[in-house]
Amino acid sequence: MRLKHYPIDGKFGRFGGRYVPETLIPALEELERAYIDARDDKDFKKDLEYHLKHYAGRPTQLYHAKNLSDAVGGGAEIYLKREDLLHGGAHKINNTIGQALLAKRMGKERVIAETGAGQHGVATAMACAALGLRCEIYMGAKDAERQRLNVFRMELLGAKVNRVYSGSQTLKDAINEALRDWITNVRSTYYLLGSVVGPHPYPMMVRDFQSVIGREIRKQCISMIGGMPDAIVACVGGGSNAMGTFYEFLDSKVDLYGVEAGGHGLASKEHSATLCAGSEGVLHGMLTYLLQDEDGQIMDTHSIAAGLDYPGVGPEHAFLKSIERVKYVSVTDDDAVDAFMRLAKYEGIIPALESAHAIAYAMRIAREYGNDASIIITVSGRGDKDVEVVKRYLEERAASHEQ
Amino acid sequence: MSSNSNSSSNSSNSSRGGSNSSSSSRKENPIDVRLREVMGRGEYALIGYMVAGYPDEHTCLDVALAMIDGGVDILEIGIPFSDPIADGPTIQRASYIALSNGITPRKALDIARRIKDASDTPLVAMTYYNIVYRLGVERFIPMAREHGIDGLIVPDLTYEEADDVIRVAHMHGMDPIFLVAPNTSDERINMIASVSKGFLYLVSVYGTTGERDRFYEYTTNAIRRVKGLMMGRVPLAVGFGISRKEHVRLMIDAGADAIVVGSAFINIIEKRSGCSNSNNNSGGSNGSSNKGSMLEDVRQLAYELKQATRSSC
Numbered sequence: 001m002r003l004k005h006y007p008i009d010g011k012f013g014r015f016g017g018r019y020v021p022e023t024l025i026p027a028l029e030e031l032e033r034a035y036i037d038a039r040d041d042k043d044f045k046k047d048l049e050y051h052l053k054h055y056a057g058r059p060t061q062l063y064h065a066k067n068l069s070d071a072v073g074g075g076a077e078i079y080l081k082r083e084d085l086l087h088g089g090a091h092k093i094n095n096t097i098g099q100a101l102l103a104k105r106m107g108k109e110r111v112i113a114e115t116g117a118g119q120h121g122v123a124t125a126m127a128c129a130a131l132g133l134r135c136e137i138y139m140g141a142k143d144a145e146r147q148r149l150n151v152f153r154m155e156l157l158g159a160k161v162n163r164v165y166s167g168s169q170t171l172k173d174a175i176n177e178a179l180r181d182w183i184t185n186v187r188s189t190y191y192l193l194g195s196v197v198g199p200h201p202y203p204m205m206v207r208d209f210q211s212v213i214g215r216e217i218r219k220q221c222i223s224m225i226g227g228m229p230d231a232i233v234a235c236v237g238g239g240s241n242a243m244g245t246f247y248e249f250l251d252s253k254v255d256l257y258g259v260e261a262g263g264h265g266l267a268s269k270e271h272s273a274t275l276c277a278g279s280e281g282v283l284h285g286m287l288t289y290l291l292q293d294e295d296g297q298i299m300d301t302h303s304i305a306a307g308l309d310y311p312g313v314g315p316e317h318a319f320l321k322s323i324e325r326v327k328y329v330s331v332t333d334d335d336a337v338d339a340f341m342r343l344a345k346y347e348g349i350i351p352a353l354e355s356a357h358a359i360a361y362a363m364r365i366a367r368e369y370g371n372d373a374s375i376i377i378t379v380s381g382r383g384d385k386d387v388e389v390v391k392r393y394l395e396e397r398a399a400s401h402e403q
Numbered sequence: 404m405s406s407n408s409n410s411s412s413n414s415s416n417s418s419r420g421g422s423n424s425s426s427s428s429r430k431e432n433p434i435d436v437r438l439r440e441v442m443g444r445g446e447y448a449l450i451g452y453m454v455a456g457y458p459d460e461h462t463c464l465d466v467a468l469a470m471i472d473g474g475v476d477i478l479e480i481g482i483p484f485s486d487p488i489a490d491g492p493t494i495q496r497a498s499y500i501a502l503s504n505g506i507t508p509r510k511a512l513d514i515a516r517r518i519k520d521a522s523d524t525p526l527v528a529m530t531y532y533n534i535v536y537r538l539g540v541e542r543f544i545p546m547a548r549e550h551g552i553d554g555l556i557v558p559d560l561t562y563e564e565a566d567d568v569i570r571v572a573h574m575h576g577m578d579p580i581f582l583v584a585p586n587t588s589d590e591r592i593n594m595i596a597s598v599s600k601g602f603l604y605l606v607s608v609y610g611t612t613g614e615r616d617r618f619y620e621y622t623t624n625a626i627r628r629v630k631g632l633m634m635g636r637v638p639l640a641v642g643f644g645i646s647r648k649e650h651v652r653l654m655i656d657a658g659a660d661a662i663v664v665g666s667a668f669i670n671i672i673e674k675r676s677g678c679s680n681s682n683n684n685s686g687g688s689n690g691s692s693n694k695g696s697m698l699e700d701v702r703q704l705a706y707e708l709k710q711a712t713r714s715s716c
Binding site: 017018019020021022023025026027166167172173176179180183184185186187280281282283284285287290292294295296297298 | 484485486487488489491492495499502507508509531532533534536537538558559560561563564581582583584585586587588591595606609610611
């Protein structure tokens with residue numbers, strides 16, 4: 001069985017599926033039919049390609065990071081897939097444009113979405129503004145407080161931001177509340193999920209919309225390095241940029257690495273390394289890996305990168321871990337910040353802290369590969385949003401070293 | 404406490420080993436018996452919902468007994484989960500407080516056992532699938548059965564994913580109770596009704612749990628449609644949003660055999676015991692007189708709603 005053929009009946013092996021209140025089943029069936037119909041439709045494809053090119057700014061470039069490769073001191077050459085150059089500054093727009101076009105085609109006038117730090121909320125608000133859709137974003141009250149500027153950005157883009165005060169008041173609660181809204185307004189509303197998570201068909205559909213990343217990498221590798229790369233590295237929170245990067249290469253021999261947020265270290269329990277340290281369970285409509293306690297209650301997570309701070313992970317990643325096709329590893333806050341600074345210094349590129357996790361791991365393994373090898377890192381977003389967080393982090397680290 | 408949970412898991416292991424020894428699977432389930440009795444008297448059934456551990460571990464026992472004393476025919480016990488997506492703000496808050504009070508699935512089942520020891524009311528557990536999955540379907544169901552649970556409702560478990568639960572529940576004489584919604588197709592209702600035991604649970608509204616001022620025509624239309632498809636396989640219970648006598652009559656007149664009421668009870672507890680979201684450690688510390696009148700209000704609501712299932716006005 002080729003790995004690209006998954007999901008089968010909505011499942012990646014035993015992972016995925018549909019674990020939702022019955023009210024959502026007709027909506028998920030309608031969505032699946034509409035998506036498959038659109039996917040195979042020439043006009044839809046043309047429309048999507050047009051928007052990805054002229055609105056989002058695709059294709060993104062593959063950049064040979066020579067200075068960074070040299071700084072690592074031998075080993076593989078490192079290439080960066082520049083998703084940070086997209087409109088909005090992250091890969092998120094690939095998915096939101098696709099789903100917003102689908103919502104419009106389905107005749108839905110109201111779009112809802114969840115957001116953690118605000119990246120997916122902003123990308124959804126952009127796509128909805130561009131396509132004339134009404135848009136409401138659910139955001140945990142704690143996140144909204146931490147990311148006040150992103151709340152304002154979403155409002156500038158015409159979205160209504162609903163703060164969520166339940167539970168831990170972060171991303172997982174924003175998803176809960178978006179699901180509750182969808183259950184209530186299921187007949188008129190399109191739920192635009194932001195990652196390869198949730199009930200079928202979301203993990204498949206979001207992966208498909210993001211898989212443009214991997215298709216471009218393959219083409220660009222052929223012209224730049226004359227063939228396939230040896231390894232590809234991407235960060236994994238929910239896992240959409242990684243899935244979009246890996247999908248094209250699943251049935252190849254390329255080494256694939258998914259890098260999770262190690263936070264303060266896996267032993268500290270303050271991390272978001274779901275695949276490295278979690279266990280199987282059911283949350284947000286899917287069977288996957290979760291960070292949960294022994295009773296099945298979902299735990300609070302931590303990462304310096306807000307976009308990785310999620311206690312679940314896409315079910316296709318859980319599957320790829322179970323069959324050992326992708327190696328899942330983790331990088332701590334410390335190492336991510338270090339990689340963030342090194343890329344800025346050596347290449348003049350400030351990556352998102354999420355992407356910095358992938359950069360840190362690629363630097364770690366570059367020497368294990370030969371001098372003629374090449375490693376691709378997906379830089380999923382730009383780091384302007386993180387500059388303040390990093391500044392504060394460095395000041396606190398300096399202060400604690402002095403003591 | 405740990406010895407309790409050990410002994411229950413040990414005995415669940417032994418009953419798993421000798422599956423043909425479970426006499427409970429041959430005996431008729433108490434839910435079926437109770438519903439037949441109630442309907443035989445020309446009444447309709449009242450199912451009351453409570454959250455295990457809310458407002459605290461001890462008071463919830465009194466709440467259960469007040470509901471039963473008021474006339475609840477079947478008691479539904481919510482085992483709290485951190486992320487209850489089918490629940491509105493009232494039950495979310497109650498679940499959050501119960502979890503903050505240290506309620507675990509095992510403690511929730513211990514509470515069920517104590518209710519069962521004090522009353523012969525059939526008990527249904529309501530929880531989300533991760534709670535069942537984490538312990539394992541093969542362990543959770545026999546353990547719940549030994550703690551006096553007769554039926555199981557899992558709102559995020561769909562027909563397609565329920566094979567294990569249906570099989571293990573059948574082995575242990577537990578009723579797996581499924582939900583349908585106003586937008587569920589006739590075809591799915593038929594499929595789901597064929598596996599739902601005890602009763603079929605129709606979600607009355609588009610939305611989450613929580614009191615509503617009014618219902619729309621689509622609700623009564625859905626009750627009539629589902630009832631028409633049931634062909635008497637199991638009774639039809641209707642829940643979500645119901646809090647008043649008029650609602651009970653509305654649902655019964657449309658064809659409901661049983662009515663589920665939850666948030667209305669929890670709202671009374673919340674108001675009368677000073678248990679609120681902003682102050683989640685205060686569970687019922689405002690004195691026993693307050694608690695006494697809260698329990699009386701709970702009993703009174705159960706009584707009024709039960710009366711509405713009897714009268715034919």
